[in-house]
Amino acid sequence: MLLLRTVAPCLLLSFLGQQVSLCSGARSADKQTGKAQRSDNNGAASGRGKFSTRDKMQCMWSATVVGDAVKLPVRCENLEARIKGGVTDLQCEYNAKPATCPGYLSDPRGFWKQVARAFKRLQSKVCRDERALVRAGMCKRAPKDAHFKLDISTSVVAAQSGGPEPAPPRPPRPTLPTTTGNGTGPTSCTKRADHHKTAVEYCSSSWASVCSFFLSMLQSEDC
Numbered sequence: 284m285l286l287l288r289t290v291a292p293c294l295l296l297s298f299l300g301q302q303v304s305l306c307s308g309a310r311s312a313d314k315q316t317g318k319a320q321r322s323d324n325n326g327a328a329s330g331r332g333k334f335s336t337r338d339k340m341q342c343m344w345s346a347t348v349v350g351d352a353v354k355l356p357v358r359c360e361n362l363e364a365r366i367k368g369g370v371t372d373l374q375c376e377y378n379a380k381p382a383t384c385p386g387y388l389s390d391p392r393g394f395w396k397q398v399a400r401a402f403k404r405l406q407s408k409v410c411r412d413e414r415a416l417v418r419a420g421m422c423k424r425a426p427k428d429a430h431f432k433l434d435i436s437t438s439v440v441a442a443q444s445g446g447p448e449p450a451p452p453r454p455p456r457p458t459l460p461t462t463t464g465n466g467t468g469p470t471s472c473t474k475r476a477d478h479h480k481t482a483v484e485y486c487s488s489s490w491a492s493v494c495s496f497f498l499s500m501l502q503s504e505d506c
Contacts, residue, residue, distance in 0.1 A: 375410035386421035
């Protein structure tokens, strides 16, 4: 009985100590998990940027955490193409698991700066080539899924034709000769007809044509 009284408190203290140790370890693990999640969320929050391409596309992207993955929706537009014709809009989504890259957790701002430079290097491959990965330089040795890959099923391209071409100028209309009031022809021809009538009245019929010729020369009229 005396032995039981002596051992019982020791067993109780040992049990309590074990429980305290387990609780402390669980709290530590929870803190580490929470810290990793906060680091992941903070890293994604700083993941946004802009870039332009040689074909005058203006693009924007931003990061969103979905479970253990990060999604990068990309949207591009070309305002000039809306007038002249061509590709006006692009949109797509890139996916990766950057947490497998140590640099993503230790230096998220540096990670996203390198991602922004990688997007600029893609140029015309943006939202078109699923083989072109968006790689951060600090993750060269990371697993392949740490690099962002295009989900080709989300790629949408919109284009339109240019506006109507301006109509060519109309050629000027030719100037018509002036006619007399009764519409019989030019005035000069009418005057010549008047000379012939005068010649018939004042000259004999045999000399009418000669008189008409001289009258025309004196008046300097020609048809």
